[in-house]
Amino acid sequence: MSENLLMKGNEALGEAAVAAGCRYYFGYPITPQSELIEYMAKRLPQVGGTFLQAESEVAAINMTYGAASAGARVMTSSSSPGISLKQEGISYIAAAQLPCVIVNVMRGGPGLGGIQPGQADYFQATKGGGHGDYHSIVVAPNSVQEMADLTVLAFNLADQYRNPVMILADGALGQMMEPVSFQNSSIIEVEKPWTITGMGERATPNKINTVVLNPEGLEQVNVNLQKKYAVLQEREVRWEQSRTEDAELVLVAYGITSRIAYSALEMARATGLKVGLFRPITLWPFPKQALANAVSQAAAVLTLELSAGQMVEDVNLAIKCTKPVYFHGRTGGMLPKPRDIYEQIVSILATRGDK
Incomplete structure (x- = not known):
């Protein structure tokens, strides 16, 4: 798909995710991102992927955790209060150093709020949101074209750094229609020897675990994460x-x-x-x-x-x-x-x- 197409932001994001190699999507409908979940429901079966509407946002983020553990390119999405429900799972994914893409098409708040655009989830996205010292990489598009381009970037960064990446959009970008091209999608393939897909030639099976009960071990987990975040702050700043x-x-x-x-x-x-x-x-x-x-x-x-x-x-x-x-x-x-x-x-x- 290379020609310019007139698409909604939510739809462009979905098509870019497919182009980026996303084959698993778990989510739950909430306005103003519902077109994205509808698009993935239609599109993923066409490319041999798996779409599942979970019973809740909590279930969706934990399904995302599981697919990421197996090395899949996986995405989930929601809007403001739905993202709040995912916070515990996002913290676990960050602790396990698993790659995934999380989309927040923000609405006005607080509480249930309305379906119009907002940007009041900035603290939630950039300061962790859940418990513990962790960061998601957060990218913010300002056009339908960037809804597509930054989605491809998000999957690449997630795999490269084994880290959740959040696309922080808003109701206006999700709903507006603009011309978009997918011809510049540059996919970076990353080997994933850490996956829990079986032993293969390994002597022992891989394990992904965020339970570290001794303080020294848990501190080392945090030290490793902070080293990664320092690299991100040096190499992956965009403006x-x-x-x-x-x-x-x-x-x-x-x-x-x-x-x-x-x-x-x-x-x-x-x-x-x-x-x-x-x-x-x-x-x-x-x-x-x-x-x-x-x-x-x-x-x-x-x-x-x-x-x-x-x-x-x-x-x-x-x-x-x-x-x-x-x-x-x-x-x-x-x-x-x-x-x-x-x-x-x-x-x-x-x-x-x-x-």
Whole structure:
């Protein structure tokens, strides 16, 4: 499948997963990601794969654990409250160092929330979410094309680092339709000698176990994980920036919000205001040094999110509070308007000009 196709984000993600070699999917329907589970139900049998609608999100994540243990390329998906139910299983998967892809098409919250887009799961995704010192790799698309491209990347990273990878999308990206191409899917094949698929030529069978009862052994598990996370923070940081070279104010946004921010940037530039945009693509590891470099000449930063303010904490940490960081957020499934952001840009730069 190479030509440009008009697809929903959820469907593009599903097709990219199949192209990336995913042959097992376990999930449970919840809006606004239901098209993804429907797509996998139809598509996987066509390529000899296995689709199973589990009885719950808890069951789905544990089925994912099992398939990953056998070396399968496996995916599960849900939306905000459903991802909350998966947290214990995600922690176990991270502890066992198993590769899998977990999709969160975020909705507004808290609680059951609504079916409109949100970004208030940032802390849950990037700070672990479950128990213990662990990290999922977290990637954040901002287009239907990236819903596809970052899905392929997610499977590659999961196998390469034996780690869960979360695709943090939102209801707008999941539901919107845009042209998408699958011709640039670059699949990395990784050997998996650790799988529990039988002894083969091994003298003893492989074991995957997260129960380590002695403190010294459990600490070594944590030391090994932290070494891996340090490598990830060095090698697998991704971002995009636009017109930051001379910017007096740098906008920081991810996902669908970054596209709205870019519209506001163009409005500001059209009136002579020097504004740039920095978009994290990996939310964990967060591109701290890249952001610090991008805002080094700026007077201030404006962080934009569909939340009450979560990524803004990582922005402050990245620049070590050396510059004022303003915030613009919408919640409950509401999207900001470019005009509203533009007006805040004007206000911030006017205030900074008075100093």
